[in-house]
Amino acid sequence: MKSVSLGFALLLVWPVAALGQTRFSLGGGLNVARPSELPFYHWSTTQGFAVQASMEIPHRNRFAWRIDLFASQFGLTQPSDFAGVLCRSTPPPGTCCGVCPRRTDKGTVGVAGVAVNQLVRLTPATLPFGMYLTWGAETDYLYQHPTARSALRLGASVGGGVSLPLAGHVRAFVEARYHHLFDGPSAPTGLVPVTIGLRM
Numbered sequence: 001m002k003s004v005s006l007g008f009a010l011l012l013v014w015p016v017a018a019l020g021q022t023r024f025s026l027g028g029g030l031n032v033a034r035p036s037e038l039p040f041y042h043w044s045t046t047q048g049f050a051v052q053a054s055m056e057i058p059h060r061n062r063f064a065w066r067i068d069l070f071a072s073q074f075g076l077t078q079p080s081d082f083a084g085v086l087c088r089s090t091p092p093p094g095t096c097c098g099v100c101p102r103r104t105d106k107g108t109v110g111v112a113g114v115a116v117n118q119l120v121r122l123t124p125a126t127l128p129f130g131m132y133l134t135w136g137a138e139t140d141y142l143y144q145h146p147t148a149r150s151a152l153r154l155g156a157s158v159g160g161g162v163s164l165p166l167a168g169h170v171r172a173f174v175e176a177r178y179h180h181l182f183d184g185p186s187a188p189t190g191l192v193p194v195t196i197g198l199r200m
Contacts, residue, residue: 032191129162
């Protein structure tokens with residue numbers, strides 16, 4: 001996958017002098033299932049799964065740079081094959097008129113990508129737990145899609161999380177992020193994975 005290969009290249013060429021301060025994390029979880037709220041255009045997604053690997057390098061004070069390699073997969077149900085339907089003066093409830101779908105497609109959407117983010121800690125280092133926000137830009141590769149397989153898109157994400165100490169330098173974290181795909185091939189153009197993992 002193009003975007004994942006780019007992510008590994010970035011990890012390899014990162015300055016060696018900063019490796020002593022680098023932290024790595026690995027997590028997995030589920031996507032937030034989302035139904036549509038539009039009349040006569042009823043798409044929905046399933047939870048599927050989400051995985052993420054990250055490398056974090058402190059920048060200054062409470063800020064850090066973070067590179068993420070991530071993948072999400074979920075089921076998508078969406079209408080298709082639209083056609084014009086003559087509207088009655090008083091159409092029955094739930095009846096579509098105007099431009100309406102003639103069938104409903106179901107398939108799997110798989111997204112893999114690499115993101116470059118900035119991270120800021122919201123809590124001082126003296127507290128046993130940590131809270132943080134993160135935002136950045138990304139490249140998303142649709143390795144599986146009912147109508148747009150192998151599409152490459154630019155995107156952006158924003159999220160936050162909470163971390164707790166486990167043992168030594170190892171911490172557990174829970175994180176939620178919103179990923180938005182610009183010029184997405186179909187609805188939805190965003191996904192919200194919630195992951196749990198370890199940072200060391």
